[in-house]
Amino acid sequence: MRRGFTLLEIVCAVALLGMVTLISLATCSAVSRGWEVSTEYMDKIERMDYAMGQIVSGLRSMYYSHDGGQHYEYGFVLADNGDGADPRSSDEIEWSKTGSAIIGNKSAIGDTVHRVRVMVLEEGSSAFGRPVEKTGLYARLCPDSMLRPKDSETDYSFANEKMYEPVLIADGVVGMNCRVLKSAEESRAENDRRKFDDKWDSSNSVPYKVELSFMIASEDGRTARRSAAPSVRIVRIPVFEQSQDGADVPEQAGDGGKSAGRRNR
Numbered sequence: 001m002r003r004g005f006t007l008l009e010i011v012c013a014v015a016l017l018g019m020v021t022l023i024s025l026a027t028c029s030a031v032s033r034g035w036e037v038s039t040e041y042m043d044k045i046e047r048m049d050y051a052m053g054q055i056v057s058g059l060r061s062m063y064y065s066h067d068g069g070q071h072y073e074y075g076f077v078l079a080d081n082g083d084g085a086d087p088r089s090s091d092e093i094e095w096s097k098t099g100s101a102i103i104g105n106k107s108a109i110g111d112t113v114h115r116v117r118v119m120v121l122e123e124g125s126s127a128f129g130r131p132v133e134k135t136g137l138y139a140r141l142c143p144d145s146m147l148r149p150k151d152s153e154t155d156y157s158f159a160n161e162k163m164y165e166p167v168l169i170a171d172g173v174v175g176m177n178c179r180v181l182k183s184a185e186e187s188r189a190e191n192d193r194r195k196f197d198d199k200w201d202s203s204n205s206v207p208y209k210v211e212l213s214f215m216i217a218s219e220d221g222r223t224a225r226r227s228a229a230p231s232v233r234i235v236r237i238p239v240f241e242q243s244q245d246g247a248d249v250p251e252q253a254g255d256g257g258k259s260a261g262r263r264n265r
Helices: 007-060
Strands: 077-079 092-097 114-121 136-143 167-171 173-181 209-216 231-236
Touching (some): 007 092, 007 114, 007 167, 007 173, 007 209, 007 231, 167 173
Antiparallel strands (some): 077 092, 092 114, 114 136, 136 167, 136 173, 173 209
């Protein structure tokens, strides 16, 4: 005579099956969420690397007048706002450049000297008119001072916040810190990274090197990812020598460049 299952056995089997199903679903959900977070994080790293590459290329294409003098309109500007851990404590940098880095190949000012200002803006910020849609690294662009309209009633510089709407370079970058190495003499010192400074007061010249640090966004897209090291690059500025007071253009220097780097004021 064949014996069937009791009600208690059936209930226990269903309960066990339910537990196994719940554990399986929880495991699949955790794996899926982990894959999603990893994918988003790698995507943010790629965008941060792209942004870093654009800024580095822009710094390497920095422009300075080739007449051996110093000019405020071509000087490097660093606004030190903090350690760059979040948008509100991020630095801002400004310089003159040529080429398509940062602005793209289709820009009308790509073949001329132009001024660029790079900053981190937080989602919702309306500092320059229309609210920012995404937290990220932005750039404002304006023509060189010699190419701006001659209008005494209108300010065509970056001081006019109603002009030159910020252009998004990469979202996901929530912090930027910039430091400078002021002279070649400091670079020759052992471990020259200790010589980098957060302050740059010589607005009529450019530093010898610029150190950039970018912070990536966390999963919520707003705060810095504390567990990850920032992306750091150090850039040697090619026009440093000719930005010094009375220095010769490097290609024309007859003393092997010894006259470069005389003083920063």
